[in-house]
Amino acid sequence: GIQVEQSPPDLILQEGANSTLRCNFSDSVNNLQWFHQNPWGQLINLFYIPSGTKQNGRLSATTVATERYSLLYISSSQTTDSGVYFCAVGYSGGSNYKLTFGKGTLLTVNP
Amino acid sequence: NAGVTQTPKFQVLKTGQSMTLQCAQDMNHEYMSWYRQDPGMGLRLIHYSVGAGITDQGEVPNGYNVSRSTTEDFPLRLLSAAPSQTSVYFCASSKARGRMMGYTFGSGTRLTVV
Numbered sequence: 001g002i003q004v005e006q007s008p009p010d011l012i013l014q015e016g017a018n019s020t021l022r023c024n025f026s027d028s029v030n031n032l033q034w035f036h037q038n039p040w041g042q043l044i045n046l047f048y049i050p051s052g053t054k055q056n057g058r059l060s061a062t063t064v065a066t067e068r069y070s071l072l073y074i075s076s077s078q079t080t081d082s083g084v085y086f087c088a089v090g091y092s093g094g095s096n097y098k099l100t101f102g103k104g105t106l107l108t109v110n111p
Numbered sequence: 112n113a114g115v116t117q118t119p120k121f122q123v124l125k126t127g128q129s130m131t132l133q134c135a136q137d138m139n140h141e142y143m144s145w146y147r148q149d150p151g152m153g154l155r156l157i158h159y160s161v162g163a164g165i166t167d168q169g170e171v172p173n174g175y176n177v178s179r180s181t182t183e184d185f186p187l188r189l190l191s192a193a194p195s196q197t198s199v200y201f202c203a204s205s206k207a208r209g210r211m212m213g214y215t216f217g218s219g220t221r222l223t224v225v
Binding site for chain 2: 001033035041042043044045047048086088097098099100101102103104
């Protein structure tokens with residue numbers, strides 16, 4: 001099956017810093033989503049972004065499908081950004097709604 | 112509009128007991144799925160469904176059954192619980208046709224099998 005690798009596995013920031021999270025995948029995809037899991041366990045969809053660039057406030061994401069990677073940018077980080085960020089992909093050769101998740105990046109933002 | 116509702120939030124079972132984890136969505140989503148989350152493993156797909164009467168296996172289906180009799184509900188059954196099924200279970204839904212949108216997750220069920 002498709003492989004999804006996220007980096008870095010852990011990241012510690014001071015409040016106000018910027019960060020870039022990366023997601024590499026091993027095959028063509030037609031579905032890519034970024035999620036944030038907060039410290040209470042809730043999973044929130046951040047972006048549906050199989051290609052191109054999107055922005056939502058301090059967060060933005062870019063997917064370069066031809067080079068098989070996606071980036072999530074967090075600017076001016078806040079303590080509420082802490083949690084685990086997951087990338088999940090849907091394989092082009094399969095069902096575009098069935099997602100395979102990476103192992104996540106644990107982000108800690110200190111005040 | 113409640114989104115995806117999972118019950119119960121917490122459950123402790125003894126080995127060999129059976130139980131059903133409930134999942135309901137009110138967004139008329141065709142696709143529903145169950146994931147389990149274990150430390151260091153990310154989320155792994157158990158079973159999924161693309162509509163009423165249609166289900167299929169995911170990455171880790173053994174020990175679990177599902178059915179989809181209505182668009183709204185997608186229960187997950189553990190027939191004989193084992194300690195290896197101790198995990199946090201998430202139900203998710205999305206559109207499967209037309210304009211794709213992101214997944215919506217339920218709040219999770221934390222299951223402990225002793």
